[in-house]
Amino acid sequence: MATRIRWLGSALGACVIIAAVNIVASANAVGATATPIKHVVVIFQENESFDHYFATYPAALNPPNEPPFWAQPNTPSVNGIRGGLLTTNTNGFNPFRLDRSQAATCDQDHDYTPEQQAFDSGLMDKFPEFTGTGSTASSPCPDYGYGQNLVMGYYDGNTVTALWNYANHFAMNDNFFGTTFGPSTVGAINLISGQTNGASPANQSGDTVQGTIIGDPQPTGDACTTRDNAKMVTGKNIGDLLNAKRISWGFFQGGFDLTITNPDGSTGCNRTHTSTVTGTKKTDYIPHHQPFQYYASTANLNHTRPTSVAAIGGSDAANHQYDIHDFFDALARGNFPAVSILKAPGYQDGHPGYSDPLDEQNFVVSTINTLQKSPEWNSTVVFIAWDDSDGWYDHQMGPILSQSDTTADALTGQSSCGQRATTPAQGRCGYGPRQPLLVISPYAKANFVDHSVGDQSSIIRFIEDNWSLGRIGNGSFDAIAGSLHNMFNFSNASNNRLCLDPSTGEPTGCY
Numbered sequence: 263m264a265t266r267i268r269w270l271g272s273a274l275g276a277c278v279i280i281a282a283v284n285i286v287a288s289a290n291a292v293g294a295t296a297t298p299i300k301h302v303v304v305i306f307q308e309n310e311s312f313d314h315y316f317a318t319y320p321a322a323l324n325p326p327n328e329p330p331f332w333a334q335p336n337t338p339s340v341n342g343i344r345g346g347l348l349t350t351n352t353n354g355f356n357p358f359r360l361d362r363s364q365a366a367t368c369d370q371d372h373d374y375t376p377e378q379q380a381f382d383s384g385l386m387d388k389f390p391e392f393t394g395t396g397s398t399a400s401s402p403c404p405d406y407g408y409g410q411n412l413v414m415g416y417y418d419g420n421t422v423t424a425l426w427n428y429a430n431h432f433a434m435n436d437n438f439f440g441t442t443f444g445p446s447t448v449g450a451i452n453l454i455s456g457q458t459n460g461a462s463p464a465n466q467s468g469d470t471v472q473g474t475i476i477g478d479p480q481p482t483g484d485a486c487t488t489r490d491n492a493k494m495v496t497g498k499n500i501g502d503l504l505n506a507k508r509i510s511w512g513f514f515q516g517g518f519d520l521t522i523t524n525p526d527g528s529t530g531c532n533r534t535h536t537s538t539v540t541g542t543k544k545t546d547y548i549p550h551h552q553p554f555q556y557y558a559s560t561a562n563l564n565h566t567r568p569t570s571v572a573a574i575g576g577s578d579a580a581n582h583q584y585d586i587h588d589f590f591d592a593l594a595r596g597n598f599p600a601v602s603i604l605k606a607p608g609y610q611d612g613h614p615g616y617s618d619p620l621d622e623q624n625f626v627v628s629t630i631n632t633l634q635k636s637p638e639w640n641s642t643v644v645f646i647a648w649d650d651s652d653g654w655y656d657h658q659m660g661p662i663l664s665q666s667d668t669t670a671d672a673l674t675g676q677s678s679c680g681q682r683a684t685t686p687a688q689g690r691c692g693y694g695p696r697q698p699l700l701v702i703s704p705y706a707k708a709n710f711v712d713h714s715v716g717d718q719s720s721i722i723r724f725i726e727d728n729w730s731l732g733r734i735g736n737g738s739f740d741a742i743a744g745s746l747h748n749m750f751n752f753s754n755a756s757n758n759r760l761c762l763d764p765s766t767g768e769p770t771g772c773y
Contacts, residue, residue, distance in 0.1 A: 291510045291576075292600040295728050297752050298705060300641035302725055303633065304603045305626055306453060308446065308551075308613035309372065309652030312436060312696040314415070315422050315619075317343040317357060320430065322419035328362045329766040331419025331426050338711040340436040343416070347657050352387040355411040357655060362421040362620075366540040368403035369615030370395045370413050370653035373468070374444040374476040377653060377695060378673040384659045389413045393653030403615060414655045417619060423767025424623045425700065428630075428646070431760045432706040433749040439660035440650055440694035441718045441739050443673075446613075447478045449649030449718060450553035451494065453603070456719030456739035459687035460496035461556075471668045474689030481555035483563040485520065486531035486547055494556035496736070500601075500722050501560040501582055503731040510575030510599040512582045512589070513554050516607025517546025519585035520565045535609040537621050544616040546607035551649070554583055575599030590632065598638050601725055604629065614652055620765075627764040630702060634759045634772055643703035643750075645721055651695035660693035661715065663742060687737050693717050701746070704755045716744040 292300045319340050320333035343357050351357060360367070371377075371393040379392040394410030397403045405412045419426035428434075441452035451458050459474045469477035470492050479492035504511045523529040524546070526536070536543040554560040562583035569578045574592040589602055605611065612622035630644060662673070665680035668688045673679040679691035699716065719739040724746050726733060733740050761772035 291508050293507060293509045293729050296730065297728055297750070298641055298755065299643050299703070299728055300600065301598055301638055301643070302601045302728070303642065303644045304453070304721060305629060305644060305646045306450070306603055306605055307622060307626070307646065307648045308611040308617065309369075309650055310612060310648045310698065311651035311654040311656035312438070312658070312698050313343055313357070313656040314651070314654035315417055315425060315698050316340055316429070316434075316436070317416035318359075318418050319426060320419070322426070323359060324420060325361075328420040329423045329768050331423055334430055334709055337430060337709055340434070340711050341658055341713070342436075343657060351414070352385065353389050353414060353655065355390055355414050357414045357416055360415040360417050360421070364404070364406055365421060365618040365620045366404045367415070367614045367618070368395050368397060368405050368412055369613070372445050372650050372653040374448070374689075374691075375670050375672050377443045377651070378671060378679060378691060380653065381659055381673055383674045386657050386659060389653070389655045395653075413653060416655075422619050422623070424627045424762050425646070425698070425767075427760060427762060427767060427769060428700050428702055430709055431758060432703070432708065433701040433710040433712060435699040435701075435712045435714065435716055435746070435749060437658075437696070437713050438699040438716045438720070439696050440692070442664065442690045442692035443694040444476050444650065445478050446649045447475055447550045447553070450551055451475060451556060452718045452739065453647070453649070453721060454501065454553045455497060455499040455734055456722055456743065457497050457687075457734065457737050458690060459737065461492045461494055463492060466492055470689075471670045472688040474687060476670055476689050478550045480549040481552065481561070481563075483561070484549045484552070484555050485564055486549050488549070497738075498734050498736070499554065499557055499560060500725055500731075500734070501554055501557075503726065503734065504601060504729070505577065507729060507731060509601065509729055511601035512575050512584050512599050513552065513603045513605070514584045514586045514589040515547060515552055515605035516586040516610070518552070518565055518583065519567065519587065521567065522585070535607055537609040537617060539618045539620050540609075540616060542609070542616040544608035546609075548608055551605055551611070552583070571595050572597055593632065593636060598636070600729070612648070623767055624764040627762045627767065631761045631764070631772070634761060639759070640704050640755060643701060643705065646698070646700040646702070647718065647721065648697045651697055656696045658696050660696060660717075662691070662693065664690045664692045664739070666691040692739075701749045703750070704758060705750045705752055706758075707749060707751050708756065708758060710749065712749045714744055714746075714748050716746055719743040720746050
């Protein structure tokens, strides 16, 4: 890559040249890999349970005037909702289909304790009582007359059309779980470290318990932090491991660049978009969705800009933390980081209450269409995952591999998640709720449903194993995470590409 550098004719000038060359070299570093995958992209969305998006897959209702979904022949079934779960559900209210016209919904309760209470020792029968949320006079939202029973609703392939089409052509897992119970911050940190313990202050109502994050505190010192906060002060994350091997990487989040003015005139930390589906104005950047800001080693608290597009992915003042536009800028310039985690601007991240499946689809499809047209597609994998379940009903409980007995636990009784925990880190009851996981890649098995047990830290494990990074340690769940390799066929790459219409989710040509 050509780089213009002005010669200063001094030792200082030589240092400038060397520094610039090192930044570019670091930014382009992909390193030796254990598989043909040279680029991992994680599209990390918000707040969906597996049943909320895939309850009846691959059978969609296909009413008139909605994008249809017709499964390919021999499409495998999933562990979804059928039989008595649909007609005589033990929650006391049967699951029901939400129409495409009902894409905007109330946000459900997805806190650490209520989610455990909804699970009711594995009976999975207390969702309306503990996580269901409907419209109230003080907090009006679209519940379509269902009230707290809205939590039992699900979409099919006429609304989450793109996701169903991806599943039908690539690989999906129906046994993938949140690493622990809890909301967005918990899921985001589990994605990058598999370890939510080590926070300060140790006990903060609703946010931390015994040094473990269980809520949505904002990162201390972030220029956009607005409320109570807690800072991760110990341990490593996947960024630290990548840095040690000089592998290029970045976390790309909508709204992170504070120098931009949006079309609506908003700028800085207050950059906003208004969804045409929900009618809600939402800030693009949401601090507690940015997990690397909780670690001193990987934080960019002042949102410092990268020194150049060529430096994106490398080690400069931006410290691997960028805006979402930086990802597409770098990709267009041929500077594709080895590992990229993408977070949509708020209105497109899928979070009920201010976002929705249709705005989410627009972001996901536009991103994957762009990637499939890039020269590096034949060595790329895209993981589509979510940070938590939003409390939406899901009938399948995962294995409890981490027990806990803090005052916030309630899975198997008051202050109880299984038997008394033997590990020193408490407040990590898990696995938590089941969530979708999609793998899109030329090496993904086609029209395949994997039933292997995995969790959010399984994505860390894939990255660690692909680049021989080792494990994070210090109690990280990456040590026990299930492998995702069964979703791939690394011995036989296909030319499988599936470009979709961002609005309808229906197939189009990859032009």
